[in-house]
Amino acid sequence: MCQGFSAPSPPHTVAPSFTLTLTLTLTLTLTLLLHLLTPVSAWRPWPQNNQMNVTDYAFGDSKKYEGSSEFVKLRYHMGPVLTTNIxxxxxxxxxxxxxQKKIIREFINSISASDAPHPSVAGWWKTVQLYTDQTGANISKTVRLGEEKNDRFYSHGKSLTRLSIQSVIKSAITAKTRPLPINPKSGLYLVLTADDVYVQEFCSSVCGFHYFTFPSLVGYTLPYAWVGNSAKFCPGQCAYPFAVPAYIPNHKPFKSPNGDVGVDGMISVIGHEMAEIASNPLANAWYAGQDPSFPVEIADLCEGIYGTGGGGAYTGQVLDARDGATYNMNGIRRKYLVQWVWSHVLSYCTGPNALDQ
Structure with missing residues (x-):
């Protein structure tokens, strides 16, 4: 997740001296820039190469990835979670x-599809549902597709910054024809960029991120996520394990379950970001660590883990389809490979294909 804030308006008091005013202005501006430019959760599905993994940060010296660990200090910070139908x-x-749209739509629809075969996407979401707000209300089990907006003409160009993602959302909710509805309480805005669009830090440190929009820019505080199609830029980084980074020799990529490496790679990132938006939409709910500008969230704790025994460069025990494709859960009509999420009840990463279920 990426997190920041808008500088507050000054209180109605006697104006300070020019020097103090300038100092306060510079301080607020610098703080805002630091929050905007510092990635809070630069999620990457591939094995790390000489970089600190968030699991290193969360677990200390422990390497017991999907097993129980007392090193994880995931806490609730009293903020809201998405308890209303999403x-x-x-x-x-x-x-x-x-x-490509059908693959992604069917994944989202599968989150609430209780009739999908086991292990299912809906079974994966049950771990996310375990998280509650301060009233004890659980995250909603209902996730449905809302309105869609097509931006075929790249209205903000083919090279986007983190902040311009919010401008894309503003354009969608203020469009003259068929604007997206404004739903701050239970809406989740998902910006998906095509394979010829580059987003700031894409491939080098992020494959997707989530955040909330600034009222000063968009007019509302709306939880949102961005995920990019890495097929042309960096499939070895953001579509792992359906593509493999160059620094991992003699490692054969898995066959993607829906025949599209870029989109199948996006599915796990979309799941990752949706789980974190649901449990930490405003950066003040469920996360590990002391600094809300650098939270380790429920999906960050399970980077690269797709099955029992997963951790490091090993995905864990997953499933093989009849056509040789690799997956770990079933949707309504399709199969998907989606990373696990952390269960604060079990104190380890889990998913519907876990061998202990």
């Missing part, structure tokens, strides 16, 4: 093929 409003930025 509606996902999607912005398709750039050119998308019809089948």
């Amino acid at each position: 509606t996902v409003h999607t912005i398709w930025y750039g050119n998308w093929e019809r089948n």
